[in-house]
Amino acid sequence: MLKRAVKLQGDRCPQLVVKGQAFPVKRDLYLVGFGTRQWCDGLSYLAREMLLKPHSKIQVIEGAKNNLPDSEALKGAVAIQELTEGLTADDLLLVLISGGGSALLPAPIPPILLEEKEKLTKMLASRGAAIQELNIVRKTLSLLKGGGLARLAYPAQVVSLILSDVIGDPLDIIASGPTAASSHSVQDCLQILTKYNLLLNLPKSVETVLSSSPSKPTAPEDYSHVCNIIIGSNTLALDEAKRQAEGLGYATLILSTAICGEVSRIATLYCQLIRLVCLGFAGLGEGPLSDKVRGNLLQLAAELEIPGLNLAEFLHALRGLGPERPVCILAGGETTVQLQGTGKGGRNQELALRVGLGLHRAQAMETSSTSGRCEIVFLSGGTDGQDGPTEAAGAFCSPELVDEALQEGLDVEAFLSNNDSYTFFSQFQGGHHLLVTGLTGTNVMDIQTILIRATERS
Ligand SMILES: Nc1ncnc2c1ncn2[C@@H]1O[C@H](COP(=O)(O)OP(=O)(O)OP(=O)(O)O)[C@@H](O)[C@H]1O
Numbered sequence: 001m002l003k004r005a006v007k008l009q010g011d012r013c014p015q016l017v018v019k020g021q022a023f024p025v026k027r028d029l030y031l032v033g034f035g036t037r038q039w040c041d042g043l044s045y046l047a048r049e050m051l052l053k054p055h056s057k058i059q060v061i062e063g064a065k066n067n068l069p070d071s072e073a074l075k076g077a078v079a080i081q082e083l084t085e086g087l088t089a090d091d092l093l094l095v096l097i098s099g100g101g102s103a104l105l106p107a108p109i110p111p112i113l114l115e116e117k118e119k120l121t122k123m124l125a126s127r128g129a130a131i132q133e134l135n136i137v138r139k140t141l142s143l144l145k146g147g148g149l150a151r152l153a154y155p156a157q158v159v160s161l162i163l164s165d166v167i168g169d170p171l172d173i174i175a176s177g178p179t180a181a182s183s184h185s186v187q188d189c190l191q192i193l194t195k196y197n198l199l200l201n202l203p204k205s206v207e208t209v210l211s212s213s214p215s216k217p218t219a220p221e222d223y224s225h226v227c228n229i230i231i232g233s234n235t236l237a238l239d240e241a242k243r244q245a246e247g248l249g250y251a252t253l254i255l256s257t258a259i260c261g262e263v264s265r266i267a268t269l270y271c272q273l274i275r276l277v278c279l280g281f282a283g284l285g286e287g288p289l290s291d292k293v294r295g296n297l298l299q300l301a302a303e304l305e306i307p308g309l310n311l312a313e314f315l316h317a318l319r320g321l322g323p324e325r326p327v328c329i330l331a332g333g334e335t336t337v338q339l340q341g342t343g344k345g346g347r348n349q350e351l352a353l354r355v356g357l358g359l360h361r362a363q364a365m366e367t368s369s370t371s372g373r374c375e376i377v378f379l380s381g382g383t384d385g386q387d388g389p390t391e392a393a394g395a396f397c398s399p400e401l402v403d404e405a406l407q408e409g410l411d412v413e414a415f416l417s418n419n420d421s422y423t424f425f426s427q428f429q430g431g432h433h434l435l436v437t438g439l440t441g442t443n444v445m446d447i448q449t450i451l452i453r454a455t456e457r458s
């Protein structure tokens, strides 16, 4: 991705060219990166291929195991801070940012200790704070987050290349926006701490920092030396997936890149959508049954409040697709699982299993005129290659999964009630339905793929 995004041009007056935008390297080019493994590889690549000086050095620090800031991450943050502070107007700082960056760049504002900040972040997360809320608090308590890194680098030109792992690609939330102007104030932070009942039990150091924080975020004009560029996102991944699916002969539609919400409700959304396509293939796209499914879908989508989703428009486009060509529906985002059991799984495997169960139930209720006409495959996977604490990226299912599992003595509902989707998929057909890619080195959230093919014509 970096190779495609970045080029260095010109010998005497070199320029860094990112997606067609040129940035002159007047004196030195500095690189810092924090996030996925791809950035380490990217830094090595950039250093090998592009750094100008023979004395150039590269240092890789691995930290933040399990996405929690640790002493290694702190060491990296201090090194980055020191490097950044010394830059001049003739320098160019290239920053590589991706998900996980918040834990990898911990620089608590003194007198806050790393352990105090980590404890507060953990408490917020365990009380259900969304990533937006978590990162608003992190920004307020950090030297480098919330645009801090960019401000320290001034007057150097800063170019940030960003992989987005947050719905909507908000620059000031991804990795807590170290080079982005923050639109949040200390009041926003206080509101979040109040919402999660944490305001009254804050460590003294956090209270001290909060009481001396400026009441307004730094003005956007203070970031005129910064250029933030998203070079990887769920949207880009889905666009490429669409291209591939179309190349394979599928009529392909993208539903949304912002699918979020409780996994069981998202499973229902997908099952209804699949049902609607199958009804259309059976020549029942117009009529009371389709109208009912369509109505249910629209209501569910309204309740889920998926950002930017225009389901009515999508369903309209869907109506135009006939059974002549197989259909591929693509979607992306990040669902949530409310853990109730003690099993092993991830949100993608749980989603696939729930869709398998939903499709099975729907088929059991269908009449012979609407069932048995479609071959269906549903897949959900994390683009980082790791779904929850498992070695799989996700899983796929079909409506036959429940019956086939039963033949092996596996009860899908029992596995689901224990959040044990990974154990299920590992045992079912020898793990055949697990998606195992290994770590991909990147992370642009999750992707769902629905493939539907008509098997007989009405
Ligand atoms: N047994 C389980 N069944 C289903 N989901 C689970 C289970 N255990 C953990 N999860 C889910 O896995 C996720 C935590 O794993 P991970 O650390 O990979 O998440 P993340 O950091 O949010 O994901 P990512 O790195 O993909 O952005 C949470 O969404 C959590 O609800």
Ligand SMILES: O=C(O)[C@H](O)CO
Residues within 6 Å of the ligand: 098, 099, 100, 101, 102, 103, 131, 135, 165, 166, 173, 174, 175, 176
């Ligand atoms: O690092 C983080 O803050 C999350 O991965 C969101 O980008």
